Amino acid sequence: MTAYTIASMPGDGIGPEVVESAIAVVTAVAKKLGTFTVKFEELPWGTAFYKETGSYLPPDGLDTLKKYDAVLFGAVGAPDVPDAVSLWGLLLAMRGPLQQYVNVRPVRCLRGIQPVVRSAKPQDIDWVFVRENSEGEYAGQGGRSHKGFDWEVATEVGVFTRHGIRRIMRYAFETARSRPRKLLTVVSKSNAQRFGLVLWDEVAEEISLEYPDVKWDKMLVDAMTVRMVIHPESLDTIVGTNLHIDILSDLAAALAGSVGIAPSANIDPTRVNPSMFEPIHGSAFDITGMGIANPLGTVWSSAMMLEFLGEKKAAEMIMAAIESCTGDDETTKDLGGTLNTKQVTQALLNKLA
Ligand code: NAI
Numbered sequence: 001m002t003a004y005t006i007a008s009m010p011g012d013g014i015g016p017e018v019v020e021s022a023i024a025v026v027t028a029v030a031k032k033l034g035t036f037t038v039k040f041e042e043l044p045w046g047t048a049f050y051k052e053t054g055s056y057l058p059p060d061g062l063d064t065l066k067k068y069d070a071v072l073f074g075a076v077g078a079p080d081v082p083d084a085v086s087l088w089g090l091l092l093a094m095r096g097p098l099q100q101y102v103n104v105r106p107v108r109c110l111r112g113i114q115p116v117v118r119s120a121k122p123q124d125i126d127w128v129f130v131r132e133n134s135e136g137e138y139a140g141q142g143g144r145s146h147k148g149f150d151w152e153v154a155t156e157v158g159v160f161t162r163h164g165i166r167r168i169m170r171y172a173f174e175t176a177r178s179r180p181r182k183l184l185t186v187v188s189k190s191n192a193q194r195f196g197l198v199l200w201d202e203v204a205e206e207i208s209l210e211y212p213d214v215k216w217d218k219m220l221v222d223a224m225t226v227r228m229v230i231h232p233e234s235l236d237t238i239v240g241t242n243l244h245i246d247i248l249s250d251l252a253a254a255l256a257g258s259v260g261i262a263p264s265a266n267i268d269p270t271r272v273n274p275s276m277f278e279p280i281h282g283s284a285f286d287i288t289g290m291g292i293a294n295p296l297g298t299v300w301s302s303a304m305m306l307e308f309l310g311e312k313k314a315a316e317m318i319m320a321a322i323e324s325c326t327g328d329d330e331t332t333k334d335l336g337g338t339l340n341t342k343q344v345t346q347a348l349l350n351k352l353a
């Protein structure tokens with residue numbers, strides 16, 4: 001029997017509330033199937049740990065993570081710590097060094113959920129976003145000079161490498177090829193950003209030649225927001241830069257009902273390092289501790305984790321339980337329901353039983 005050991009990192013805000021839910025669901029599925037075991041080991045890294053020790057990630061943190069089969073993450077960010085300190089202290093301190101260069105974000109209207117845009121049909125929103133997760137606008141290069149003076153200057157350098165673009169484009173074309181429509185949209189901004197994003201377009205063109213069976217087009221990111229709202233049915237797989245897909249995937253999740261449903265997988269496709277699974281939302285200060293956070297994005301992320309580990313049946317069972325809940329209106333407030341986080345978790349467990 002395969003035994004998996006997963007690092008769970010609940011983090012901050014609603015993170016612990018939604019991670020608890022996903023752990024309960026994964027544990028129940030493993031027990032029910034009886035073909036594999038999952039052991040979760042909690043890592044206490046987050047803002048409380050930072051306040052105690054002075055860093056979000058301990059010095060040997062990355063080495064610790066490498067011992068695990070995967071990581072299940074909640075969120076990081078607290079109202080009394082600058083967001084740039086918390087995000088770079090933990091999340092972005094893991095994605096790059098662990099070479100999780102792909103971020104996959106499926107978004108679709110779950111059963112029973114109506115798209116926010118009235119002209120859209122539920123089946124129109126069925127997308128997979130592929131986000132470049134290791135460079136671009138979040139490469140971490142830049143700095144500030146003349147601090148505090150009126151002539152202070154700050155730079156934020158976007159980094160685009162041929163190697164980095166090639167590997168994300170290949171992943172995106174492969175993803176598009178694996179889906180029935182074999183349709184890819186490459187998001188760009190090569191009209192205004194004439195170096196990095198022009199290279200982005202050129203490499204997309206180059207890699208497309210390896211995939212003659214995939215139909216692809218290019219959209220400038222501003223026009224892409226319009227297309228997502230007006231013609232959602234025209235999209236399937238979407239690839240874009242670190243910043244662009246960060247923004248577009250939040251919009252996508254909202255169009256499909258709530259930011260609380262959307263999952264993500266930070267993947268190192270070489271499998272040298274563990275991959276990390278997390279909802280796309282953040283700490284949600286406004287609802288922290290109220291017990292009403294939607295756990296479905298994290299539960300869906302845990303299904304992606306099991307699928308990545310090779311437990312396809314288990315992943316399918318979790319997705320069926322999720323859609324059974326949304327179909328039966330057993331949802332949290334953000335999706336129009338009346339249940340709290342614990343009640344949705346219990347509903348998921350009931351469906352699995
Ligand atoms: P957010 O995603 O935390 O919240 C945006 C809005 O969506 C809020 O109104 C919140 O209540 C709602 N929301 C989010 N998740 C929900 C859920 N599961 N159920 C119901 N409603 C939900 O984004 P915001 O407010 O911009 O960021 C808050 C903090 O989180 C910041 O410190 C930010 O840097 C951090 N952050 C961390 C991320 C991560 O750890 N991956 C991702 C995004 C933000």
Ligand code: MG
Pocket residue numbers: 246247250280
């Ligand atoms: Mg985001």
